Amino acid sequence: MSFLETIKTWFSEHAYISDVLTIIGMLLLGYIAYLITSRYVLRIFKKIAKKTKTKFDDAIIESRTLNRLAYIVPILVIYNLSFLFPEIGQIIIRLCHVLLVWIFIITIAALLTGLNKYYETLAIAKERPIKGYMEISKIIIYVLGSIFMIGLLTGQSPWVLMSGIGALTAVTMLIFRDTILSFVAGIQITSYGLVHVGDWISMPQYGADGDVIDIALHTVKIQNWDKTITMIPTHKLTQDSFKNWQGMTQSGGRRIKRAVYIDVNSIKFCDDEMINRFKKIQLITDYVDRKKEELKKYNLENNIDESVLVNGRRMTNIGTFRAYIEAFIKNHPKVNHNLTSMVRQLPPDPDGLPIEIYVFTNDIVWQNYEAIQADIFDHILAIVPEFGLRIFQNPSGKDFSRIIEK
Secondary structure (H helix, E strand, O other), X not given: OOHHHHHHHHHHHOHHHHHHHHHHHHHHHXXXXXHHHHHHHHHHHHHHHHHXXXXXXXXXXXXXXHHHHOOHHHHHHHHHOHHHOOOOHHHHHHHHHHHHHHHHHHHHHHHHHHHHHHHHOOHHHOOOOOHHHHHHHHHHXXXXXXXXXXXXXXXXXXXXXXXXXHHHHHHHHHHOHHHHHHHHHHHHHHHHOOXXXXXXXXXXXXXXXXEEEEEOOOEEEEEEOOOOEEEEEOOHHHHOOOEEOHHHHHHOOEEEEEEEEEOHHHOOEOOHHHHHHHHOOHHHHHHHHHHHHHHXXXXXXXXXXXXXXXXXXXXXHHHHXXXXXXXXXXXXXXXXXXXXXXXXXXXXXXXXXXXXXXXXXXXXXXXXXXXHHHHHHHHHHHHHHHHOOOEOOOOOHHHHHHHHHO
């Protein structure tokens, strides 16, 4: 007996080994087809995408959508070679169908990811993010795809399986409660423009105070000013209150609303010496002259006896001080004069008489804003004694020690 006849006889007696070798060869052929597709064919598409001006194809490449499609090639190879196994051919075909559905699912999911990446490069993305919609679409695709896969494995119609889901609606609502709430909240956030990527928001109840860096289906990611990250459930933005500082950014001004407290015991009418001294202050020279003339005219027209201090109208050091602050703010180069600007007197309280400065800076950068605010109040606090006034301050240990020494 020749060598070839011996091998043929041996394989006929051990048929299962022949089947194993055929399976190995089939899998090896599918793997080779995958390598050719992924390493050479896809490389051509990637080169073409890099040469185009549009960023859409770049986003699709980065999302690995084409890499997912490459898995179809080995599946088709195995599907077309299933006739080599008459006994299990139908099982192989069914498994190939299931795998093709799975590849379709992950390909669509990757495509949605790529579309979202491309959309984020557009200017409208900050105003109308679609990441939440993409994520809910992926969930729907995975659910429907899983039903079709189960139907293919069991031989049942997918539509029959889907009709049975109606009985599990209550359970499904319970399981996906947060997802449903977040999806509805995402629609509200997008429709009403409540929050956008890049907005500065603060939610003290969640320890969040910083910029929004991502809006997803389930969470909104906020980078706080101390560089920590806070994750807030999306639906909480429609359930709880939060402050969005975007309006400040768009207006081009950031508000200063702070008061200095004047000791009421230092408030008094102005005498001639004080008026002459105030006239030398350039910012209020015109004010002093105008006010002095106004009061003199009023007292003359009403026959006021000015020998008595309480009669008629007189200038006060607190009123002149307030006029000086108004002039100082009006001439300050860092104040936004297109927005509300005023100096007002609030009701006296145990800490004295509050003189509140309510203005907007023309620089909204935090560090610059704090510097501008400090500069304004440095000057105001230092200028108070020039008007014969005192800043109210609770007694300190040094004050008590002076009393004891006396």
